[in-house]
Amino acid sequence: KAGVTQTPRYLIKTRGQQVTLSCSPISGHRSVSWYQQTPGQGLQFLFEYFSETQRNKGNFPGRFSGRQFSNSRSEMNVSTLELGDSALYLCASSSQVNSGNTIYFGEGSWLTVV
Amino acid sequence: EDQVTQSPEALRLQEGESSSLNCSYTVSGLRGLFWYRQDPGKGPEFLFTLYSAGEEKEKERLKATLTKKESFLHITAPKPEDSATYLCAVQAGTGNQFYFGTGTSLTVIP
Numbered sequence: 001k002a003g004v005t006q007t008p009r010y011l012i013k014t015r016g017q018q019v020t021l022s023c024s025p026i027s028g029h030r031s032v033s034w035y036q037q038t039p040g041q042g043l044q045f046l047f048e049y050f051s052e053t054q055r056n057k058g059n060f061p062g063r064f065s066g067r068q069f070s071n072s073r074s075e076m077n078v079s080t081l082e083l084g085d086s087a088l089y090l091c092a093s094s095s096q097v098n099s100g101n102t103i104y105f106g107e108g109s110w111l112t113v114v
Numbered sequence: 115e116d117q118v119t120q121s122p123e124a125l126r127l128q129e130g131e132s133s134s135l136n137c138s139y140t141v142s143g144l145r146g147l148f149w150y151r152q153d154p155g156k157g158p159e160f161l162f163t164l165y166s167a168g169e170e171k172e173k174e175r176l177k178a179t180l181t182k183k184e185s186f187l188h189i190t191a192p193k194p195e196d197s198a199t200y201l202c203a204v205q206a207g208t209g210n211q212f213y214f215g216t217g218t219s220l221t222v223i224p
Contacts, residue, residue, distance in 0.1 A: 006157075033212075043212075044214075048211060090158070101146075103212065
């Protein structure tokens with residue numbers, strides 16, 4: 001069974017540009033969540049989608065947005081990039097949103113903003 | 115405020131030297147505590163889920179335990195391939211929002 005797939009794996013963008021990252025969840029998983037990982041802050045929750053609806057959102061500015069498609073694939077977008085947006089962006093999927101349901105991570109997308 | 119704290123930040127062990135990693139948490143309505151392993155440049159890999167105080171889970175050289183305020187990841191006779199960052203996370207509130215600690219970086223020296 002294929003795991004969570006994220007594309008692209010690495011990218012470099014210029015400050016002020018925008019970026020779109022893609023995530024394909026494990027087959028059959030309908031919940032997708034996104035996290036930002038930086039050396040100083042660890043993993044920070046961005047948002048979660050289930051059946052194309054955003055269920056939860058973390059404490060990030062509106063420049064960070066996401067969506068989920070009918071096939072459960074998800075994208076996140078960051079507009080007007082800042083140097084501080086450089087991070088590893090991780091997507092995780094889960095079969096449900098019930099209590100104690102495990103989330104499984106992809107390998108992440110490394111974003112460098114210059 | 116919901117919070118997860120891991121200690122120590124870094125740990126160096128000789129091969130075969132057993133030790134424990136700590137994860138303390140202050141959250142309302144804990145629904146699950148999770149341990150992940152993360153290798154450099156990769157996404158976190160799921161290890162264990164614990165749901166209630168007193169619960170224990172084992173996998174090879176790793177054993178996770180849970181109390182009402184903290185969890186321990188015990189590593190018995192570690193090998194160099196156990197070197198990684200170990201992340202603790204708690205699930206609280208609604209949905210699948212997880213709160214992560216900043217991790218313990220483990221290095222096992224041959």
